[in-house]
Amino acid sequence: MISRMIPRLNSIHLECRECGKIHEPDFRYVCEDCFGPLDVRYDGVSVNRDTFSGRAHTYWRYYEMLPILDKSHIVDIGSGMTPLMRADRLGDELGLKNLYIKNDSVNPTFSFKDRPAGVAVSKATELGLKAVGCASTGNLASATAAHAAKAGLPCHVFAPGDIEVPKIAQALSYGANFVAVDGTYDDSNRIAAQIGEQKGIGIVNINLRSYYVEGSKTLAYEVAEQLNWEVPDRLVVPVGSGAMLNAICKGFEELDELGLLGDVSSMRMVAAQPLGCAPVVDAYRKNQDIVQPVERPETVAKSLAIGDPGDGRYVLKRLKQYKGHAEDSNDREILNGITLLARTEGIFTEPAGGVAVAVLKKMVEDGKIDRDEKVVCYITGNGLKATEPLMEVLPKLDVMKADVEAISAVVK
């Protein structure tokens, strides 16, 4: 698919988000001067809206704006270009006239993590790394393991041992070495960082993070293209570390800079977190610039249980830049958000998506979102990955004798 595309003519470099220092695009992720995170910048990109139209229906259609220099290193399992659905039934229920769902739960490993993991594993092959891995709350584990399997690389996952069983089964099935850590996500992250350093493993969301986040910005590119290059008014994004929200902003800004999209400064961002792990929401409410970590996250939204969000302070900056808002939702609201989306739009999400729907609902009820706004709500993971907590809010099953008369009485 990719080999039929036009050859790459542009180049990339890394730029420190804090001090602006320029670095070579190699195996590094923090600034050698100030330890700030490094962002990928693209030189000499020449694209227009028509460039992408005839291309493969994956996020690799935006190849010129992704950091893989040689196409032969692309590890492609068919991720991206997921549906952007008009959500009229959910909109009616909430009181919104222009609501869209970006349904990223239908990616190959059933979460948006196929975007950053695919780019990072591709970059790992380009850099000649011999193994990859990740720190995970579950979804990234499968996304990294699946791409590693496709690339023929070993994959080491570091994750809390108490995450949802389907997520563990999925990652193990792709052949990952799954290290179940007796601790939080932050413990897993610390261990992954040290082992990655010791053994030269490409830990996609740590030492390959600069490239990794580039995958997530395609969530902006696709929405822009699917909206016929119109800027949405409001974006609702579930937040764990905050990398995705930050990447979505970067994506829209790049399209603006390339002249593909109108002025994005009118766009408003919403950071949605679960009440049991809402350090960004807390900081936002206190008008602080830094995030106070949550030591022991307690939430049904386990994929968002990141107590010390690496990109938290950049999310706070984005909220200021885009007149944004941060809001949380409790476990019951999250589970109700899942069933509300499922019964109105036929989309089954895991709790991270429930958080986004619940926060959207709350904001409309509080009069914080206007009825006419064009709203995009990002649904980032699939419901089949986390069914257990839902049983609490779903009707209890009564197994019935196989008797037509008795059963007929309950079919109203």
Ligand SMILES: Cc1ncc(COP(=O)(O)O)c(C=O)c1O
């Ligand atoms: C399904 C899902 N949605 C949203 C997020 C939040 O992404 P981020 O950590 O980039 O904020 C995660 C992971 O953290 C996730 O697994």
Ligand SMILES: N[C@@H](CCOP(=O)(O)O)C(=O)O
């Ligand atoms: N939620 C993630 C874990 C953290 O990923 P990051 O991009 O926030 O570093 C997962 O799905 O495992």
